[in-house]
Amino acid sequence: MTDRIRVALVDDQALFRTGIRMLVSSQPDLEFVGEAGDGVEGISLAASAKPDVILMDIRMPVLDGIDATARIVQARAAGAESPRILVLTTFDLDEAAARAIRAGASGFVLKDADPEFLLAAIRTVHAGTSVIAASATKELFQQFGSRSAAAAPPPEFGELTQREREIFLLAAAGRSNSEIAAQEFVSEATVKTHISRILAKLGLRDRVQLVVYAYENRLTD
The missing domain is CATH 3.40.50.2300 (Response regulator)
Known part of the structure; x- marks a missing residue:
C-alpha cells in the first residue's frame, strides 16, 4: 500500500x-x-x-x-x-x-x-x-491581461525556435501533451522535451507559469 x-x-x-x-x-x-x-x-x-x-x-x-x-x-x-x-x-x-x-x-x-x-x-x-x-x-x-499595455515580446521569447513557439502557444492554450503530440505529429516524449526547453529558456517553473507568462505578455488570444 x-x-x-x-x-x-x-x-x-x-x-x-x-x-x-x-x-x-x-x-x-x-x-x-x-x-x-x-x-x-x-x-x-x-x-x-x-x-x-x-x-x-x-x-x-x-x-x-x-x-x-x-x-x-x-x-x-x-x-x-x-x-x-x-x-x-x-x-x-x-x-x-x-x-x-x-x-x-x-x-x-x-x-x-x-x-x-x-x-x-x-x-x-x-x-x-x-x-x-x-x-x-x-x-x-x-x-x-486586459490591464497590461500591448508590448513587444520579451527578449527571451525570441530565443525560442519556431517549433518551440508553436508548442508554447498550444501549451498556453491549455492543451495536454497528448493533444499537442497529436496535433504536431510527434511523440509525447518529444513534446515533454520541448516543454522542458521552453521553460528553461523563459526562466519558468512549470506550465502554470507558462500560461501566466503568455497572458501577461499578450502572446496568446
Missing part, C-alpha cells in the same frame, strides 16, 4: 475548513494533517505537519495566501522540505491568482468547484503536474 497524500488547509472560514476536512478525510488515499486560519499559522503548519499538499486561500487576515505561498516556497528553495500549494480562488479574483502562481503555487481551483475536481487537483499537483481551473482560466487571465 502506498503512503497516503498528506493534505493541509489554510483558510479563514471555519465552516469551509470543516467541509474540506471531511471531504479529504473521506478518501482512502488522502490524509488530512492540519488546518490554519491565516497565512502566518499556515507557514507554521507547513513546517510542523509537513503536508504534501496545502490548499491555500488567498484573502486572509494577518498574512494573505500570496505572501504565505512565497515564504513557504522560499523555504523549499533554501533546502527545507515544503509542500506543493494549490490556491483556492473565486471568480472575483483575477490578478491575485496570477500573483500566487508567480509566488510558487502549483495552480488554482475555484472554491465552489465540484468535490471530485478538487480531489483530482490534489492528486494531480502531488504527482508533479500543475492545475488550472479550466472554467476560470480564460476569464481570469483575460481580465489580468
